[in-house]
Each structure stands twice: as C-alpha cells, then as structure tokens.
C-alpha cells in the first residue's frame with residue numbers, strides 16, 4: 690500500500706511527469722516511515738490537545754519541508770482524521786504546485802477575511818483531507834503569519850479540524866516560522882542528510898529555542914542518489930533540550946571553523 694496509489698482518486702496527478710512529487714510515487718519504505726512519524730507524533734503532542742497545529746520547518750531551503758508537510762498531512766487524514774494542510778510559505782509557496790491545484794484562494798484570502806468557505810479547500814484525493822494553498826503572495830509574510838488575524842483564523846479552523854499541518858519557510862533565512870510559534874502546538878524539523886549543514890542546524894535550533902518553540906521531533910530526509918526512487922525517511926523522537934545541549938557543545942568545538950555536514954550530530958545520537 691502506498692500514498693495515492695488509488696489512480697481514480699488521484700487523477701489530478703495523472704500524466705504529471707515533471708513534478709515527481711514524493712507523495713505520488715512513494716515506495717513502501719517511505720510510506721511506512723511517514724506512518725512511523727504519525728505514530729511518534731502521537732507521543733510528543735501534549736495529551737488532550739484539541740486539534741494540534743503542527744508546523745514543519747528546517748534550517749534552509751530544499752530540505753524537504755513541503756514534501757514532509759504534504760505527506761504527513763496525508764497519512765494523518767488516511768487514518769480518518771479531518772486534516773488541513775496550510776501552505777504557510779508565503780514567500781516561495783509550493784504546496785499548490787506539488788498538488789497540482791490553483792494557488793488561490795488560499796491562506797492570504799482567509800487572513801484578509803475574504804469569504805472563502807472551508808469546503809473550497811477539500812482535496813480531490815480524500816474527503817477528509819483539506820489543502821489550503823498560500824493565496825496571492827503578500828508584501829509582508831512575517832507580519833501576516835505572526836498576526837492576530839492568523840491567531841483568530843487558526844482558532845476558527847481548530848474548531849473544524851482534527852489536525853492542522855503548516856508548511857513553513859526555513860528558520861535560518863526568514864523569521865516567518867518563528868513569528869507563528871505562539872500559535873502552534875509544536876514544530877517538526879526536517880534535516881536532509883548530506884545536505885543540511887551542521888552549523889545551519891545549530892543556528893536553527895538556537896532560534897527555535899529562543900522563540901520557545903516546542904520541537905515535536907526531527908525528520909531525517911535522506912535522499913540517496915541512485916538509491917531507489919526517493920530514498921528513505923526516518924523520524925527520531927529527539928528531546929529538544931538534549932539536542933540543544935549537544936549542539937551548543939559542538940558549536941564551541943567547531944570554533945576552529947571546521948565545516949561538517951551534520952552527519953556526526955546524528956551519529957552521536959544513535
């Protein structure tokens with residue numbers, strides 16, 4: 690069994706060759722890893738949370754945030770929960786493209802109080818999976834994500850959904866992901882093996898800590914060249930503070946400017 694394997698239901702992706710979105714052709718291992726991520730989140734989300742709001746971020750671009758957000762929201766919906774995926778990357782939105790749907794109406798319309806019924810975001814893939822694209826790109830993404838309007842919108846949506854997953858921009862590049870911190874239950878941090886720089890990751894976790902973000906866990910997105918269609922996805926339930934202390938220590942050790950790829954950090958935690 691795999692994500693979107695029912696051809697009739699994922700007709701929007703038919704013939705899509707240039708956009709090889711992960712959720713279109715996930716192999717068995719990757720699908721199982723997303724289910725593991727879903728299971729682990731149930732342990733890290735504080736008990737009794739009504740409609741958890743899960744942000745997905747990383748240190749840099751291209752680490753697999755949007756891919757993770759799409760597939761995580763899908764596996765949550767697949768379980769029967771009513772799930773909303775929001776494209777909160779108001780600078781370089783990509784969910785609409787990955788899903789092959791129009792980019793608006795979307796989040797910015799909801800934030801501007803334009804009359805868009807929630808049903809407008811229902812996906813064609815699962816009845817209980819809703820996808821809200823970014824809407825038109827605004828001039829002030831950080832302010833919008835951290836705004837009172839955003840808080841109110843999430844409050845309203847939490848009445849309707851069981852889970853909300855928000856695809857966010859990278860922490861080290863813009864402050865948007867941190868601006869929304871107060872309104873979310875926690876963050877999933879995506880790390881791409883052989884890509885994410887250790888120092889970038891340290892900076893990312895420092896920023897998350899400073900903003901008091903509850904890190905629900907890290908996703909290791911391992912894309913191995915030539916190693917199957919889409920590599921592997923691993924989820925590890927790291928304790929945020931443990932992770933932070935480790936990173937803090939290695940930051941000092943790295944004062945000589947030695948640039949590493951972050952792999953050592955992962956090895957040490959195994």
Ligand SMILES: Nc1ncnc2c1ncn2[C@@H]1O[C@H](COP(=O)(O)OP(=O)(O)O)[C@@H](O)[C@H]1O
Nearest residue numbers: 750751752753754755756757910911912919920
């Ligand atoms: N594990 C993976 N293996 C191969 N390609 C991947 C993997 N994860 C993401 N990608 C591809 O890498 C690119 C960036 O992924 P994306 O999820 O858009 O990253 P981000 O949102 O962090 O910028 C996309 O083209 C995506 O399809």
Ligand SMILES: [Mg+2]
Nearest residue numbers: 754755778783
């Ligand atoms: Mg993205």
